[in-house]
Amino acid sequence: MPSHAPKPPAAPSPEAGGHGAPPTPDLLRVERDHLAASRTALRAMRHDVESLDISDVTGNWVNARVLAEQIDARIRALADLADTPLFFGRLDYLHAPGAAEAEGAEGENFYIGRRHVHDEHGSPMVIDWRAPVSQPFYRASRTEPMDVRLRRRFGYTGGELTAYEDEHLDDAAETQVSSRLLQAEIERPRVGPMRDIVATIQPEQDEIVRADMSGTVCVQGGPGTGKTAVGLHRVAYLLYAHRERLARTGTLVVGPNASFLRYIEQVLPALGELHVKQATVDGLVAHVPVRGTDQAATATLKGDARMALVLRNAVRSGIRMPTEPVMVVRGSRRWRVAAYELEEIVREMAARDIRYGAAREALPQRIAHLVLVRMEHAGEAPDDRVQDAVARNAAVKAAVKECWPAVDPKKLVLRLLSEPEFLASCADGVLTEEEQRLLLWEKPARGVASARWSAADAVLIDEAADLVQRTPSLGHVVLDEAQDLSPMQYRAVGRRCSTGSATVLGDLAQGTTPWATGAWREALEHLGKPEARVEELTRGFRVPREVIAYASRLLPAIAPGLAPATSVRESRGALSVRQVAPDALDAAVLAACRDSLEQEGSIGLIAADARLPELAAALAADGLPYLEPGEETSAQARLTLVPASLAKGLEYDYVVLDDPAAIVAGEPDTRTGLRRLYVCLTRPVSGLTVVHADPLPDALV
Structure with missing residues (x-):
């Protein structure tokens, strides 16, 4: 896979993609010219949208506002991000007729980028990475070239195109080597929020990305x-x-x-x-403000799927069979619906698997329909307006209220968690008596507003709300x-x-x-x-091989049978484990942070939640500025202090991990603690330094 870069005045950065291959500055200049022309075309596309006059094209102010919002969104979507490459690859299809899978692609060259760009004549200058014609950029190989003759990757420094790398898929004699530009893009320092991987999507990832929408x-x-x-x-x-x-x-x-x-x-x-x-x-x-917390056992029970059945029983607990007939008066006529007829309707609605609220809305119409049948038998000719009027009749509404009362999801859950008798009736045969006692609040709230709802309670209310509507x-x-x-x-x-x-x-x-x-x-x-x-x-692309192998030692204890991830990245010296005396722990952690700050990129100091106040004070005393998770790193602040409970999903170029034993001890049980530690160990992109005073878990010794 030949790589090409111009002769620079100094050694190119890894991101520039210079590998010592013979430079071809003329071809690189052509690609740079296409990039400049594409940016000009994108600005022209944006200008065309900005200059649209929509003052007289809509019939009312509502449509005008909707159209204006759509145009504003289109303008924002056409923004040219200076530090984001407009295209990152190119495909040259074979010239043979019918060779390309995408119709009309035979013999064509396509630049693959984040969005579609066309010139003033409508001819494409950059093809959206999601278009069918772009798919071979991610999936084509020498064994299955997908009618592609040449795949070219581009390397950038900032927003400037500085290198390219060619792969001739129709040349069986060309030696297959890994892409250095691809590797450099994967390893690019993590400064700021998460980046897209549109230039580095792998074939197995692309299959998931493009999976049909109809399936989960x-x-x-x-x-x-x-x-x-x-x-x-x-x-x-x-x-x-x-x-x-x-x-x-x-x-x-x-x-x-x-x-x-x-x-x-x-x-x-x-x-x-x-x-x-x-x-x-x-x-x-x-649905409610969350001000309370549950013990782990209570939260687990509230999250149990059996609670859905308890809630269904609670929602329907108020349904009553009617004992009195309904008498509807219209003019000089009185129309009677017997109690047994009402009971048949209520039982039918209760047996159907429809929402409680939908059934309650349908019930007066069903009663009104019986009245209309009697009217027709008496020689009248009622229409839909008469049926709606009967459904709104006071006697009908009173009957519905009596046998199918309205349900407020918040009040229902409040009653369920406050009244032992009500909970027992709804959970009979579903939860044990011990489980029911675990659910009940120690101090029942006086009302919805005063209740100290937990996060698990809010989920129960959401379930009840869905049962109603x-x-x-x-x-x-x-x-x-x-x-x-x-x-x-x-x-x-x-x-x-x-x-x-x-x-x-x-x-x-x-x-x-x-x-x-x-x-x-x-x-x-x-x-x-x-x-x-x-x-x-x-197949891992972010965590270095040495680090993921170290963290994977925990897998037999936390996820038996789960295959460990492998890494395509080998980074010598990516892992350092330092044991220090307990009274020297803070100083050693600060020293590790300073060592990491000498490298390029972001640094995450991850520690047990209980250790954060002490570490925050130590960082402040040592003059090391730090951020909270989610805050954007900058040249002035590249160190983030991360509680172990929030580390999941985040990534940093370098991670300093404080006292793994404290992270494990901060969880309700050892297995959960080891899983939390596994998460924290696998956050780095380039290097991990573990600093500990207490003994490490056995698997990591």
């Missing part, structure tokens, strides 16, 4: 395998392939916490997608770090994509909640997607 995909991926990035790029691909449908139904990315969402929030805008919502599970179910469904949901969800949380997310599809991302070895997922098939059942296919990513 679950991705089991070890640390550094790119599962989060794959999920985000899948959203971008689906918005490209099914834009009109998803524009109507919406898309959502669900992450584990706000810090994680801040970290990933720039990936989709960099790919030109600006309208994807992001939320945590707690944010999705925020269907939760609107989105077209596609990406659920990241899914291994930490309880069955009831899976149900809450599943309601948001009940008529759509989902991409589920996680790693069973990184489950750090007491209710963490044990098997994906079980989790997908709770999500409502039992037919989903499970894909596994085991």
Whole structure:
């Protein structure tokens, strides 16, 4: 795979892609000219949109406002990001007629980039990476060239094109070597929020990204395998392939916490997608303010799937069979519906698997229909307006209120957790008496406003709300770090994509909640997607081989049978383990941070949550500025102090890990603690320094 770079005045940086191969400055100049022309064309596309006159093209102010918002969004999507390469590759297709899989691609050259760019005549200058003609850039090989003659990768320094690398897929004699530009892009220092991987997507990742929208995909991926990035790029691909449908139904990315969402929030805008919502599970179910906490055993029970049946029983507990007839007076006539007829309707509605609220809304119409039948038998000719009037009759409304009362989800859950008799009646045969006592609040609240709701309570309210009124469904949901969800949380997310599809991302070895997922098939059942296919990513691109091998020593204890991730990256000296005396721990940690700051890129100091105040004081006393998770790094502040509980999903060029034993001890049990430690060990991109005073877990000795 020949690499080419111009003769620079000094040695090129690794990112520039210079490898000592014969330079071809003329060809490099041609590619730079195409880049400049493409940027000019993109500015022209943006100017064309900005200059549109929409003052007289709509019939009313509502349509005018909608159109204006669409144009503003289009203008933002056409922004030229100076530090982001407009294209990162090129495909030269074979000249033979019918050779290319994409129609019309025979003999053509296509530049592959983050968005489509065309010239003033409409001819493409850059092809969107999601287009069918771009697919061979990620999947073509010498054994399966996909009708591609040449694949070219470009190397950039800042926004300037500085190198290129060619791979002749039609030349069997060319020696196959790994791409240095690809390696340099993967290893580029992590400064700021998460970046897209659009230039480095691997074939196994691309298969998941381009999977059909009609099905749900679950991705089991070890640390550094790119599962989060794959999920985000899948959203971008689906918005490209099914834009009109998803524009109507919406898309959502669900992450584990706000810090994680801040970290990933720039990936989709960099790919030109600006309208994807992001939320945590707690944010999705925020029906009440969360001011309380549960013990681990109580939270686990509240997250148990059996609670769905308890809630269903509670919602329907108020249904009563009528004992009195309904008498409807219209004019001089009186129409009677007998109690047994009302009971038949109520029993039929109760037996049907429809929402409680929908049945309550249908019940007066069913009663009104019986009255209309009597009217017709008496020779009258009532229409729909008469039926609606009967349904609104006071006697009918009173009967509905008596036998099918309205349900407030918050008050229902409050009663369930406060009244032992009510809970016992709803949980009979579902929960044991001991489990019921575990659910009950020690101090019952006087009302919804005064209750100290927990996060698990909010999920119960969301379930009850859905039993009353269907939760609107989105077209596609990406659920990241899914291994930490309880069955009831899976149900809450599943309601948001009940008529759509989902991409589920996680790693069973990184489950750090007491209710963490044990098997994906079980989790997908709770999500409502039992037919989903499970894909596994085991090839790592982020964590150095030495580090992932060290962390994988914990796998037999935390996830028996799970295949360890392998890494394509070998970085000598990437791992350092230092044991110090207890009274020297803080000083050793600060020294390790200073050593890491001498390198380029971001640094994460990860420690047990209980250790953070002490380390924060030590950093301040030593004059080392630090950030909180989710804050953007800069040249002045590259060190982030990270509590172990928030490390999941984050990545740093260098990680200093403080006292692993304290991280393990900070969790409810040893297995969860070792899983938390596994997460923390696998956050670095370039190097890991472990500093400890207490003994390490046996597997790491």
